[in-house]
Amino acid sequence: MAKLLRLDKYLSDMNIGSRSEIKIWIRKGRVCINSVPCKKPEEKVEINKDEVCFDGKIIKYEKYIYLMLNKPAGFVSATKDKKDKTVIDLISDIPHKDLFPVGRLDKDTEGLLLITNHGELAHQLLSPKKKIDKVYYARIEGRVTTDDVEAFLSGISIGEEKPCLPAKLNILVSGDISEIELTICEGKFHQVKRMFEAVGKKVIYLKRISMADLPLDPNLAPGEYRRLTDGEIEHLKNITSLKKE
Numbered sequence: 001m002a003k004l005l006r007l008d009k010y011l012s013d014m015n016i017g018s019r020s021e022i023k024i025w026i027r028k029g030r031v032c033i034n035s036v037p038c039k040k041p042e043e044k045v046e047i048n049k050d051e052v053c054f055d056g057k058i059i060k061y062e063k064y065i066y067l068m069l070n071k072p073a074g075f076v077s078a079t080k081d082k083k084d085k086t087v088i089d090l091i092s093d094i095p096h097k098d099l100f101p102v103g104r105l106d107k108d109t110e111g112l113l114l115i116t117n118h119g120e121l122a123h124q125l126l127s128p129k130k131k132i133d134k135v136y137y138a139r140i141e142g143r144v145t146t147d148d149v150e151a152f153l154s155g156i157s158i159g160e161e162k163p164c165l166p167a168k169l170n171i172l173v174s175g176d177i178s179e180i181e182l183t184i185c186e187g188k189f190h191q192v193k194r195m196f197e198a199v200g201k202k203v204i205y206l207k208r209i210s211m212a213d214l215p216l217d218p219n220l221a222p223g224e225y226r227r228l229t230d231g232e233i234e235h236l237k238n239i240t241s242l243k244k245e
Contacts, residue, residue, distance in 0.1 A: 003048070005061070007031065008041035010052060014059050015097040030055055065094055066233050067115040068214070069101075072222035077104035077113065087113060090223055102126065103187050111136075111208035112216040115225065124240035125212060131165070131185040132239070135210035136192055142201035144171050144178040151199055152182070158194040167195070177204070212239050 005013075011022045011031070023041040025031065031038055032053040033045060045052055045061075052059045069087060071077070076084045079100050087101050102114040102122045116122055125132055148169060155163040165186055173179040178201075182192060193203045209216050214232060228236075236242075 004044045004046055006041065007033070007038060007043045007045050007052070010045045010047075010061055011054060011059065013063075013097065014061060014095045016054055016059065016095070025054070059095070064118040064121075065099060065116060066118065066121075066228040066236075067091065067094065067099075067225050068217060068220065068228055068232075069113045069115050069225040070216060070220035070222050071105050071110055071113040071208075073108050073110055076107050077101045087115065091115060091225065105208060106190065106193075106206070109206045109208065110222060111206075112211050112214070113208070114211065114214075114228075121236060121240060121242055124242055125236065126187060127240075128186060130240055132212045133183050133185050133210070134187070134208060134212075136182045136184075137207045137209050138180050138182060138192065138196075138203050139205040140178040140180060140196055140201050141176075141204050142178065142196075143174050143176065144169070144180055144201065145174065146171075148199050148201075152195065156195055156198050158188065158191070158198050160188070164188065164191065164195060181209075212236055 007026060008019055008022045011017070012019050016022060017025065026041045027039050029037050029039055033043065034051050047061050069090065071087055074085070075087050075090065078086045079088050080086060084107065088099055091099060098117040099115050100117065102116060103126050105111065105113055114125070124130055149171065152167040152169040155166050157163040164184070168183040170181040171178065172181060184191060192206055196203050214235065217226060220226060
């Protein structure tokens with residue numbers, strides 16, 4: 001069955017403007033459907049068939065947006081913040097509203113952050129029941145040892161009612177400043193930092209390098225982002241058992 005949408009909602013969803021602004025622009029003749037000027041905001045548009053233009057520019061409708069961002073330090077994982085810049089402030093050229101980060105990285109943490117407007121997929125990726133792996137690279141103040149590896153694997157306590165689920169700690173460099181990779185399947189508040197604090201050590205640099213078996217694109221500099229490929233989107237839907245639409 002063809003998907004029909006009001007013209008003003010179509011343009012609003014694509015973040016062209018507010019519904020009230022768009023209605024005015026439509027009535028002024030700034031919008032065309034299939035090259036024919038349309039002055040009725042309530043006119044129905046057939047998604048993926050009709051061509052909608054605003055001021056001569058084709059506006060392609062996308063219900064869902066999926067982005068991979070290499071989050072830089074200094075930005076908070078939120079849609080709005082009164083004090084700090086958010087990761088959404090970095091998204092400058094995607095014509096869609098209601099984008100949000102999938103989960104949170106601390107303000108000083110870098111690396112892979114998924115951005116979308118697909119609420120159900122985000123919910124599934126963050127659900128504790130799904131046990132989606134997240135892999136971090138970190139530099140640690142203090143010598144990380146095999147005792148720490150065993151403690152993390154057994155489920156370390158960070159002061160909550162239940163200990164953390166088993167985590168895989170891989171030591172890359174052991175020294176006064178150690179380097180590690182850590183795989184966890186939860187998203188507790190400041191979890192990685194608190195896990196190392198529990199064994200008497202301090203995280204001095206943290207970067208997420210993978211989530212849901214999706215590695216951070218090495219071509220993305222901090223602050224850069226790209227759309228996920230069709231294959232990556234399909235992978236996320238498969239790993240979360242999300243029904244295909």
